[in-house]
Amino acid sequence: MRTQLAKSLRDSFSKHVQTEFPGFAAVEPTDALMGGLLFRQWFPAELSCFIYLQVSAKDDSFMVELSCSKGEFPINLVAFGPNDIRGGCVRFRLPELYREEWTQKVRRVPWWWIGPPTVAREVTAKAVERAVAGKRPLTDEGMPIEEALPLVEPQVLDAIDRIKRFGMPFFEQFAQSQGSKV
């Protein structure tokens, strides 16, 4: 994601997490977060719930992961799905919780896009066209930054709303299943 957009995204996401989910506190950023943000909430019985904002390094998109663990954020676990519990840990991409909304439309878990999403087939077609014409395969022309910036907030609000509607009930249910109370 372009630097300015990423900054705006992190600021907005952070602000809304603090407002909407005050039990979650930001974890000190480390290299392992790769430019993203991690928020943690402790339950009794040492269960921690995490919200991880993943900022794409490749395009203007982001993903939200949720996780529960009896220790730190399970950084080495692949985000399988909400039902794939490994060693008491679970990690998955938020849209897994509302699969029925998108599974008929797209095969892959949808990301939040700032501006129109890129399609691999279209990117490669354009790249070939440019390369054959002796031009660099990709262009820097994305949506102008001043047009893209106002699109950050609505996407963040959508993600926050979905965390509220799908993520929080999941955390509660998971905590209960692990013998913790919210």
Added chain:
Amino acid sequence: MDTQNPTGYAQVLVESNSQSGASTQYLYGLALVAESRTTTVNGTQQTQTSYYVFDGHGSVRALTNTSGAVTDTYDYDAFGILIHQTGTTPNNYLFAGEQFDPDLGLYYNRARYLNTSSGRFWTMDTFEGRSQDPLSLHKYLYVGADPINHIDPRGKDLAESIAAVAISVTLFVQSVPQLLSEAFEEGGTAVGVLFNELGQVAENYAGQTLALVEDALPEIETLPQQPVGQRVIDFVVRNTETAKQLFIEVKYGLPSGPEALGRLVAQVQAASQAAQQNGGQVILWTLKNLTPQELQTLESEIGNSEVQVVSGVENLYKVVTNYFQ
């Protein structure tokens, strides 16, 4: 006929008979939802609506009326022959959800008609096939003779799509030496920028190829940009039913400098570690074909027999498909 609808394929919206005045309207959501038949009986118009019930394969297995009561049922053999039917509601959408032409006794699969009695298309495939892939050489075969696991709403062999991507890759790779030489001439950051772009294009080709794998194997799902440990794995491909998975690192080609090669080795080792922790195998995929010497260099640098080095979109498709089949 509507060519712009959420099903992704051209679909019939209305059929009408100018003599009798009868018409049938089809309602589409992400798939065919319902048909409404309007007829005129003794001067009075009557409309009857039926809803489609599909199985996991996409074949119509029943029709229901507006109250939800089942009015018709259908059973097929593996290749789509209708072996049992109940009910009398007029309906031509049957095996794999495609339109059956009762006059021809064939299914309309757009590019070609399908004869379910023989399990073959009526006309030849326009794709010439690949010598290394015997099934692709067969001109009439339907879904590689595997109709339980695949469908073919386009009437075109999947291999044709992969071949199209491969042709595009060839054109692209052929243009790169000229671009590189210009970038070197330009100096500064131009070379780095170009290599970065080549990597991104390679990733898009990988994404496009993996989408074809997903088309062929519905139980396969791809997670692009999956952070694991200190690295983002380019693609994690998994079988949603068995959790069997592949970790795929994508590169345009083999980097020439020792520094870049070192980075690549570190990336592959990180992927390898992630694969060990989560269960799975690692593929290092390059868009550009590697020379035997490059391959040897890479394998000696990686020093891990569990990492498979694969080049080219056709090989990526084949290796991933074979791994999950």
